[in-house]
Amino acid sequence: MSRPPLFQRATVTRIVKESSDARTFVLAPHDGPFSYRAGQFCTFRVDVDGTELFRSYSMSSAPETDGELMTTVKRVPGGKVSNWLHDNVAEGDAVELTRPAGTFCLRPTSAPLLGFSGGSGITPILSLAKSALATTDRHVRLLCADRDHASVMFDAVLNELTERYPDRFSFVRHLDDRGGFLDAAAVRHFVGAEGEADSYLCGPEPFMALVESALPGPGRIFSERFGAVAPTVPSADAPDSEVEGTVSIVLGRKKVSVPRKANETLLESARRAGLTPPFSCESGNCATCIATVTEGSATMRVNDALSDDEVAEGYVLTCQAVPDTGSIKVRYE
Numbered sequence: 001m002s003r004p005p006l007f008q009r010a011t012v013t014r015i016v017k018e019s020s021d022a023r024t025f026v027l028a029p030h031d032g033p034f035s036y037r038a039g040q041f042c043t044f045r046v047d048v049d050g051t052e053l054f055r056s057y058s059m060s061s062a063p064e065t066d067g068e069l070m071t072t073v074k075r076v077p078g079g080k081v082s083n084w085l086h087d088n089v090a091e092g093d094a095v096e097l098t099r100p101a102g103t104f105c106l107r108p109t110s111a112p113l114l115g116f117s118g119g120s121g122i123t124p125i126l127s128l129a130k131s132a133l134a135t136t137d138r139h140v141r142l143l144c145a146d147r148d149h150a151s152v153m154f155d156a157v158l159n160e161l162t163e164r165y166p167d168r169f170s171f172v173r174h175l176d177d178r179g180g181f182l183d184a185a186a187v188r189h190f191v192g193a194e195g196e197a198d199s200y201l202c203g204p205e206p207f208m209a210l211v212e213s214a215l216p217g218p219g220r221i222f223s224e225r226f227g228a229v230a231p232t233v234p235s236a237d238a239p240d241s242e243v244e245g246t247v248s249i250v251l252g253r254k255k256v257s258v259p260r261k262a263n264e265t266l267l268e269s270a271r272r273a274g275l276t277p278p279f280s281c282e283s284g285n286c287a288t289c290i291a292t293v294t295e296g297s298a299t300m301r302v303n304d305a306l307s308d309d310e311v312a313e314g315y316v317l318t319c320q321a322v323p324d325t326g327s328i329k330v331r332y333e
């Protein structure tokens with residue numbers, strides 16, 4: 001089972017100002033172009049004041065329409081990495097990032113596509129829209145919610161798409177400073193008679209919850225969550241008593257084993273064993289915590305980052321993977 005190193009270096013060839021607080025970083029990976037699917041993301045590894053931090057950023061480019069790989073980062077007030085990237089990375093600098101991952105992707109269908117974006121959630125939605133328009137005959141409509149006019153991103157690109165695909169593409173904007181937050185009636189009005197469409201949602205948690213509950217159905221809903229750091233494990237399932245078997249973990253040059261505990265994820269076992277493996281979202285979204293199961297098996301509670309092929313090859317998200325039975329061996333890259 002061989003796979004390129006998890007983190008690769010890429011040069012930031014251009015930085016594009018998208019709005020008052022969002023920048024696109026155009027990237028040239030040193031080991032050649034990344035292959036990716038519209039809607040996927042890369043996880044950046046940065047050193048902020050001596051602390052290694054990991055954050056995921058979706059591609060705003062689409063492989064079928066853009067010759068360059070682009071990620072778009074919006075400043076989060078008080079946020080460590082988004083502000084660090086804005087303030088410290090200049091054109092010509094190198095950054096470290098994973099190859100693309102994620103399952104927020106198009107499925108083969110002719111169903112209309114509705115995209116719902118809140119703030120920086122437009123990033124993967126734009127990628128999906130470009131890809132769907134370029135590779136299918138699907139009709140695509142976007143509802144883009146932003147705080148105010150200064151926060152709006154990708155206006156020029158969206159207008160170009162409207163001109164290029166007048167019969168298949170349109171978008172509407174919702175600005176909070178004009179009409180308050182988006183509400184359920186506005187979502188249903190936007191959906192209209194296209195309840196059977198595939199709906200792609202990405203934005204702040206309250207925005208996602210509102211749209212998910214307002215969608216009339218019966219179409220499929222695809223959600224990408226940027227911020228979920230909340231534990232996905234109900235407290236009743238918290239790690240508890242020791243059970244038969246051991247968890248053996250290899251991380252770099254360190255090799256440790258601990259007795260298994262019921263309901264404990266592999267990431268939790270690694271930390272209990274004194275290791276500090278990489279992680280970011282702890283919600284099954286970003287793949288920063290990826291490792292290979294070399295012996296035994298584990299089941300992931302949530303997997304919104306690995307493809308079926310990767311799972312079949314033995315990769316797991318250690319923040320979500322709980323050993324099935326007996327002993328298990330795991331190797332971080």
Ligand SMILES: Cc1cc2nc3c(=O)[nH]c(=O)nc-3n(C[C@H](O)[C@H](O)[C@H](O)COP(=O)(O)OP(=O)(O)OC[C@H]3O[C@@H](n4cnc5c(N)ncnc54)[C@H](O)[C@@H]3O)c2cc1C
Pocket residue numbers: 041055056057058059072073074075076077078079080081082083102120123124225226227281285286
């Ligand atoms: C799959 C995926 C794709 C993503 N794609 C994008 C994208 O395309 N573009 C984009 O801009 N973002 C994207 N994100 C979000 C991104 O990964 C980061 O979460 C985001 O940039 C914030 O990171 P940060 O380090 O700046 O903020 P953090 O330092 O993580 O802080 C986040 C917020 O928490 C608050 N906070 C931090 N610590 C504390 C504390 N101790 N007490 C109280 N509050 C605290 C901060 O003030 C801030 O408001 C994506 C996330 C995922 C999971």
Ligand code: FES
Pocket residue numbers: 278279280281282283284285286287288289290305317318319320
């Ligand atoms: S830390 Fe993000 S998927 Fe595990």
